[in-house]
Amino acid sequence: MIRNLTTRLVIILAIAALAIWIDSSDKFIIRNPIDQTVLYQRDVSPRLGLDLRGGLQVLMEADLPEDANITAESMEVARTIIENRTNALGVAENTIQVAGDRRIVGEFPGIQDTDSVLATIRQTGLLEFVDTGDVSLPEGTEVLTDFSATGEPVPAPEAGEGGALPSVYHTVMTGADLKTVTVVPAQLAGSYQIAFTLSDNGAKVFGEHTAANVGKYLTIVLDKKVISSPRIESAITQGEGVITGNYTSESANAFAVQLRYGSLPIPLKIVETRIIGATLGEDSLQKSMLAGLVGMSIVILFMGLYYRLPGIVADVAILFYAAVAFALFKWIPVTLTLPGIAGFLLSTGSALDANILIFERIKEELRSGRTLEQAIDLGWVRARSSIFDSNIATVITSLILFWFGSSFGATIVKGFSLTLMLGVAISLFTAIFVTRSLLVFALKTFKPKNLEFWFGI
């Protein structure tokens, strides 16, 4: 009926063992057996989506006209900045993803204090103009300043390496006093400069400082990181000034955007917020788990009663399928949501369907008088085309839906199609490889005499 049965069984057992290992642990660690050093490790704790454990989901959109040209890089920069900001809140497991051309989805499962996360996302970066005296600092340098948003005194810096105290620079003015920032052509053809205007208060402070510090450096700092360090060429007392430098059109624009919107290269607005209370999520999780268990038990019972020996084999294969699928979800990791569970359910249906197709075929072949061996071989051969063709159609559909889901930030569609796709792939393997090997093994081991009974013809 099949060759290399032993090899097949070993492969199946190995996969099953690996899957159960991953299913039952939160961390996958391979140690060197000799000195116990960790060779490989991966976090395989289960990821539950917002709808199953509560949390916050935010969809942000570029606050620019529809036809505005938004580069993928600037979206990526915005994404990274938001990720860094929210990570600083100590939120675990959050994911921030770019969705399509102009949207960013942030998900914060399990979070209770949604207000502080939303506030953090909304805030623009802190832009400061600091007096660095005679020093021009390179871009990206982290600095300490004496400005604090809360008005409380800044704590004294701790001694750095070598015992030297890092310098704390004086903040002359913050970005709040910038009124407008525009890019204008400079005198030299093809080069650009940045023109800005200041609020009344800003004009006063700026005027006093620049008048007293001509020739010194006024460094522009964003979230305590230097973005530019221009020299004061002359006093700026009218509340209007320009920053000159070696700017091209692009670099001048990028700089202007940073000045205008704080750290984010693109202004973002929140267009969708979802908050799911922890109790609602937990309730959904428990109920769908219960439903899943009850449903699976009935299905397993039915398969065993109706298809007898092959049915019991299929039950083992379905359990194998569930264990492998769950392990894979934990490994990748796939965040499980209610739609994700629906996708998984549908693929479980596919897995069962494949088995049922084969068994019905075997029964037909047995009824038409073939021997058991022939019937089993023909069952698989003849059912294969319908199993493949129908499942490939499903994979095509789920690929299209996945593309739709990820390019649009429609996370439910994405979750659904991802679990469906993975599930269908595993179910194909289970039906074609696992069920068959196990059935042949069972027949060889038990050598059933009464085929009418054992195959339920």
Next chain:
Amino acid sequence: MNILGKRYLFFAISLLVIVPGLLVLAIGGLPLALDFTGGSLLEVSFPGAAQQPQPAEIIALYNDLGVKDTQVQTTDVGSLVIRSTFLDDATREQVLAALQERFGTKPTVVRFDSVGPTIGAQVTSRAALAVSVAALVVVLYITITFRGIAHSFRYGVCAILAMIHDVAVVFSIAGLGALFLGWEMDSLFLTALLTVIGFSVQDKIVVFDRIRENSNILRRLDFETLVNHSVVQTLQRSINTQLMTVEFLLLALALFGGVTLQEFSVLMLVGLFSGTYSSIFIAASVLVAWEKQEWKTWFGRNKAESAA
């Protein structure tokens, strides 16, 4: 067993299921949830409050904050579901602060959904686009896979016709649910619809595959007998896969799945049943009707007879 001989009876049954619900939708409009229309939903409970706030008080409170179109429902578990136009983040905080001030207890946010109006409209059009693209690709795929037999293009078209039937059934049930049980079409509705579509196409291919196989073996049979024979051969599988396994899983979900999932699982239950039903009674039947070009006799039967 002659199943396909009664095909017009089954067409009539389908119409009987589809038409009432679609009529409800045509008259009352689609009961779209805020996922598609934009707007916001705030579900709060007031644990430990001596008295639950009255809906009218909440509507007044929203009005004071300048939020319009407020509707309030109370749930079985004692929480309040407040629907209104899109609330931005700042307004949401104001609402919660006002609720706390007005009713003396800090409200617990059970759920909050707020979708900007443009997003909702785009989700709808993009979802429709994705489904249409998927349908087109499936027609193409079936046409290519079944290229070995005559008129393979018809198989793709019939699969899609049957899929549209299933989509119509799901919409119809959702329409009836909206009328009698206050259901809304939300993102879970979209998920159910996608699942039904996926399952529907998969099921059609299984039946078509049998027709393909039989048309190579049983060349002498006329087309209707051939298709009927194939349907009967796959019937046991259809019933077992469908009723015995998938529907059991869904029934369990409908019974134990809690409020969030009930609507979803009922839609799937009916939709997936329709998926199997339509493989036989729509896809295979239309295939036969197409082969015999039956539409020629629908309206001008007498003329056709006299001509013959």
